[in-house]
Amino acid sequence: MKPFRSENTIQHSVEVGGVGFFTNSDITVRFHPAPPLHGISFSRIDLPGSKPIPALLEYAVFRERRTALQREEAVVELTEHVLAALAGLQIDNCLIEIDAPELPGGDGSAMLFVNALLQAGKVNQQVPRKMYLVEQKTKVSSNDSNATVVATPNRQNNLQISYTLDYGQNSPVPSHAVTLNITPETFINEIAFARTFVLEKEVAYLKAAGYGKQTTARDLLVFKEDGSVIDNSLHRPDECARHKILDCIGDFALMGCDIHGTFQAIQSGHQLNREMVNVLQKSDHQKKYQAA
Ligand SMILES: [Zn+2]
Numbered sequence: 001m002k003p004f005r006s007e008n009t010i011q012h013s014v015e016v017g018g019v020g021f022f023t024n025s026d027i028t029v030r031f032h033p034a035p036p037l038h039g040i041s042f043s044r045i046d047l048p049g050s051k052p053i054p055a056l057l058e059y060a061v062f063r064e065r066r067t068a069l070q071r072e073e074a075v076v077e078l079t080e081h082v083l084a085a086l087a088g089l090q091i092d093n094c095l096i097e098i099d100a101p102e103l104p105g106g107d108g109s110a111m112l113f114v115n116a117l118l119q120a121g122k123v124n125q126q127v128p129r130k131m132y133l134v135e136q137k138t139k140v141s142s143n144d145s146n147a148t149v150v151a152t153p154n155r156q157n158n159l160q161i162s163y164t165l166d167y168g169q170n171s172p173v174p175s176h177a178v179t180l181n182i183t184p185e186t187f188i189n190e191i192a193f194a195r196t197f198v199l200e201k202e203v204a205y206l207k208a209a210g211y212g213k214q215t216t217a218r219d220l221l222v223f224k225e226d227g228s229v230i231d232n233s234l235h236r237p238d239e240c241a242r243h244k245i246l247d248c249i250g251d252f253a254l255m256g257c258d259i260h261g262t263f264q265a266i267q268s269g270h271q272l273n274r275e276m277v278n279v280l281q282k283s284d285h286q287k288k289y290q291a292a
Contacts, residue, residue, distance in 0.1 A: 004128035005258070009033045009093040011121030016112055018104025021212045022077060027100040029082070029113075031120060034093035036127035039256055040086055042069060042076045046099045050074040055083055057254040057277050067251055067270045077102035080270060084250030085113035088187030091122060092129055105212075108195035108220035110246055114188065133157070134261025138283060140275045147267040149248075149276045154262040158182070159252075163244040164266045172199060172223040178241040182249060191249070193235050194242035197221035200230065248273050255281065 013032045020027050034041075040055035053059050053071040061070045067080045082103050086094055088110070106112030138151040154160055162179040180186050198206060200222055206212065212219070217230040221239070224230055236242065244265065251273035252259055259280075265273070 004131060005090070007036050007092040007125045007127045007129045008090055008122045009035075009038075009125055010091055010117060011123050014116045014120035016104070016116040018106055018112060020100055020102045021105045021215060022102050022210055023100055025100065027098065027102065027104045029103065029116075030097040031116060032095040032097065033123070034095045036093060036125045038093040038095070040083065040092070040094050040096065040253070042074075042079070042096045042098055044074045044076065044099075044101070045097045047074050052095065054256075055079065055254060056256045057274060057281065060254055060274055063270070065270065067254075067274065075101050078105070079103060080247050080250035081106070081110045082113045082250075083253040084187075084246045085110040085117055085192065087249050087253035088182065088192060088246075089114065089117055089122065089184050090129075091117060093125065105196075105215070105219055107218075108197075109243070110192045110250075114192045118188075130257035132255055132257050132259045132261075132280065134259065134280070136283070138276070138279055140272055140279055142268075142272055145267060147265075147269065147272050149263060149265045149268045149272055151276060151280065152262045152264075154260055156181075157260045159259055160262045161245050161248050162262075162264045163241045163248065163268075164264075165241045165244060166267060172225055172227045173197070173240055174227065176238045176241050178238050178245060180245060182245075187249070191242050191246050194239045194246050195221050195235075196243060197223060197240050200224050244268070252277060 010033050015030045017028050041052040043052045044050045051071055053069045059069045059071055061068050066078050068077045069079050134151045134153050141148045159182040164177040166175040167173055180190055217232055222230040251270055254277050
């Protein structure tokens with residue numbers, strides 16, 4: 001088994017801002033260093049007296065197409081990209097102050113947060129990071145689609161994620177797949193830039209559901225029926241599957257520890273990713289290793 005890595009926090013506090021998809025208002029996010037074993041938590045400073053919300057599955061509440069966390073009255077929406085940024089960079093302990101019920105969207109990728117966290121620097125805290133080792137094949141499937149996520153043991157003792165995106169032959173987004181070993185280096189270079197995407201025909205539905213009333217096609221990728229991207233261009237031909245891997249990393253971070261295993265996701269979304277975390281946490285066959 002690989003030696004445990006040490007937990008990390010950030011060297012100094014750092015602030016980012018942006019506009020919220022739902023509130024359409026300016027949001028300020030402050031990342032602060034946190035002690036070993038603190039984990040990641042969100043503090044709604046616009047709700048005085050509210051308790052910090054740990055970024056753990058037990059605080060996740062059901063949402064379509066995103067991951068929200070709630071503790072009592074305090075809710076934080078759209079946590080997946082900031083959690084991916086922290087997990088991808090292996091920043092394990094961080095208090096995130098936020099003055100709104102949602103994270104800013106940035107360009108639809110994790111770069112807003114990654115750039116801030118890189119600027120904040122990383123500090124080794126000399127405490128072993130908890131690790132979860134997938135020891136048995138585990139599968140979760142969607143009830144109403146062909147989406148699946150399969151976790152299997154990984155001989156290299158690292159985290160590997162494959163994502164297969166397949167909306168069918170007639171979809172504006174062609175089928176493609178990406179497989180990556182997740183390290184801070186691959187996260188920064190291969191994943192962090194990948195942006196959220198929607199189909200043009202979904203935009204009206206999403207706006208009716210409260211999403212992005214002022215969001216433009218510059219704030220994410222909007223695919224037209226003919227496969228072109230409105231007022232924007234892809235960073236990579238397989239950017240969509242890379243974004244789905246980014247979402248997996250953010251959702252799997254709700255385990256609150258490193259995961260070593262191989263994950264093969266087909267058409268999965270946040271809900272199924274969270275279900276995988278739920279099943280892994282409950283499984284008697286899996287072992288959670290904690291250094292003595
Ligand atoms: Zn996403």
